[in-house]
Amino acid sequence: MNKLIGAVSALTLAVAASTANAACDAGEVVVKLSHVTGGTTHPKVVAANNLAERINTELNGQMCMEVYPSSTLFGDSKELEALLLGDVQVLAPSLSKFGSYTKKLGVYDLPFIFQDIDAAIRFTNSSTGKDLLNSMEDVGFVGLGYWMSGMKYFSANKPLLEPTDAAGLKFRVQTSDVAKAMIAAMGASPQPMAFSEVYGALQTGVVDGQENTWSNIYTKKFFEVQDGTTETNHQLLAYFFMTSSEFLDSLDADLRADFLRISDDVTQQANLNVKKAEATNRANILKAGGEIRSLTPAQRASWVEAMKPVWGQFEDEIGADIVKAAADA
Numbered sequence: 001m002n003k004l005i006g007a008v009s010a011l012t013l014a015v016a017a018s019t020a021n022a023a024c025d026a027g028e029v030v031v032k033l034s035h036v037t038g039g040t041t042h043p044k045v046v047a048a049n050n051l052a053e054r055i056n057t058e059l060n061g062q063m064c065m066e067v068y069p070s071s072t073l074f075g076d077s078k079e080l081e082a083l084l085l086g087d088v089q090v091l092a093p094s095l096s097k098f099g100s101y102t103k104k105l106g107v108y109d110l111p112f113i114f115q116d117i118d119a120a121i122r123f124t125n126s127s128t129g130k131d132l133l134n135s136m137e138d139v140g141f142v143g144l145g146y147w148m149s150g151m152k153y154f155s156a157n158k159p160l161l162e163p164t165d166a167a168g169l170k171f172r173v174q175t176s177d178v179a180k181a182m183i184a185a186m187g188a189s190p191q192p193m194a195f196s197e198v199y200g201a202l203q204t205g206v207v208d209g210q211e212n213t214w215s216n217i218y219t220k221k222f223f224e225v226q227d228g229t230t231e232t233n234h235q236l237l238a239y240f241f242m243t244s245s246e247f248l249d250s251l252d253a254d255l256r257a258d259f260l261r262i263s264d265d266v267t268q269q270a271n272l273n274v275k276k277a278e279a280t281n282r283a284n285i286l287k288a289g290g291e292i293r294s295l296t297p298a299q300r301a302s303w304v305e306a307m308k309p310v311w312g313q314f315e316d317e318i319g320a321d322i323v324k325a326a327a328d329a
Contacts, residue, residue, distance in 0.1 A: 024064035029251065031055070031065040033090040034079055036195050038070040039219030041284075043277045044092055044239055045069060047147050047270035051090075054262045062255055065090075076194040084140055089247045092147050092239040096176035102135045103317040107326050109178035110314070111185075111234045111307040114329065117151055117278075120236045121271055123329035124148075128322055140245050144260070145267035147239040149213045150278040155222060155229040156209030157202075161299055163187075163306040169208040172198050181310050182235070195220075202226060213237045218281040218288075228291030232303055241267060 024030050033052065037044045052065040068074075074082045080097070082088045095108040107113065114120040123129045124146040133143030154160050156169055167187035173179040175192045183190035191207050201207045202225040210222060216237070217223055241263070248256060286292060295303070315323050 023066070025061065028062060028064040029255070031063060031089045031247075032068060032073065032087075033065060033092075034068045034073040034082070034088045035092050036069075036071045036076055036079075037216075037219070039215075041277060041281060042215045042219045043149050043270060043274045044147055045219075046273070046277065047241075047266060048092065050270070051263065051266045054266060055259070058262060059255070059258055063259065071196050075196060080141075083242070083244050084246075086244070086246065090144075090241075090243050092241045094174055095146075095236075095238050095240050096174035096179060098136065098240065099175065099177055101139050101141065103314075104132055104135045104319060104322060105240070106176065106178045106314055106318045107132075107322050108236050108238060109176050109182075110311055110318075110323065110326070111182045112304050113311075113323070113326050114151075114236050116233070117148060117236070117275060119329045120238065121148060123326050124238075126325060126329065128325040132322070137245065141242055142245050142248055143240055143242050144263045145241045146271075147241045147267060148271045148274040149215060149237040149239060150274060151233045152211045152213055152235040152237050153217070153229050154209060154211045154232050154234070155217065155226040157205075157227050158208075159227060159293060160209070160230045160232075161293065161295065163303050166209070170206075172201060172207045172210040178310065178314055179235075181313055182307055185307050185310055198222065199225065211235065214278045214281040214285065217290075218284045223285050223288065223290030228293055229285070230293045231295060232300075234303060234307070 033048055035044055035048055039045055048067050048069065052067045055063055055065040074088060076097070079088065079091050079093060083091055095105050098105045114123070133145070154166070156166065158165065160166055163186045170189045170191050171183045172193045173183055173190045180190040180192070193201060193207070198210055199220055199222060202210065202222060209226065211234070212222065217229060223229060251259060282292070311323065
């Protein structure tokens with residue numbers, strides 16, 4: 001079976017998207033996976049392509065998966081609606097995208113809630129983390145797992161060593177109330193913006209800075225239009241690997257079980273590999289001439305202190321028990 005998995009170039013993908021359905025055999029269940037990330041080394045890209053390869057190999061003749069990266073099928077603002085309409089069957093949006101559906105997932109946006117990526121993975125594997133996969137069942141969203149991307153770091157058009165260095169600057173953030181509050185706690189201005197627009201906004205000065213993982217900073221070349229990146233390690237970036245209850249219910253029991261098994265296998269493997277991918281892309285930034293600044297323990301303590309009030313702002317709506325479970329991880 002000759003299936004389209006996707007290519008790196010946006011131009012190639014745009015052409016491929018128009019003919020992708022022809023690559024699937026008649027009688028197979030066609031599954032479209034849409035995401036906004038590009039490049040070849042990003043953890044989400046690797047996980048999505050691995051998922052498609054597994055499904056297209058192991059479920060050959062039953063199910064066919066097509067991957068549409070770099071917003072070639074749906075962008076940030078349309079993909080959740082498309083999932084509910086059945087125009088796409090699998091997504092992996094950032095956990096910051098769900099504030100209008102549930103406040104509980106805001107726990108993942110709390111600054112300094114996780115010491116490192118290992119603590120975040122422990123939490124997602126806990127009973128509380130697994131329960132959150134079902135937090136939007138009433139909407140029709142079903143969580144299949146969490147795809148880790150890494151911890152986030154701040155970059156700007158000037159050095160950032162203390163949180164006060166960010167005062168008066170404009171930072172791109174996702175559409176998350178927690179993220180907006182975090183930026184405001186630094187004395188800066190949060191600017192919600194689609195991921196695809198960030199490079200241009202940094203380049204033209206529409207925003208002064210952003211926060212992201214090494215993989216996003218490298219693959220989207222944000223380091224090219226910033227003074228440098230500071231290793232704040234302040235927040236998790238992870239993706240809600242998801243489908244719709246309508247799609248799952250449409251599968252017969254055996255095919256659904258196989259789809260869920262492969263999805264879980266790919267998720268576990270992706271999360272084992274994420275630290276290596278992040279280290280590789282950090283090195284790639286330095287190799288390409290990007291500036292990375294480390295914090296002293298005292299400087300890091302200043303960032304933690306500045307952002308402490310954000311927890312209190314959102315504890316009630318997220319759930320004190322959820323916040324405690326995440327912090328204890």
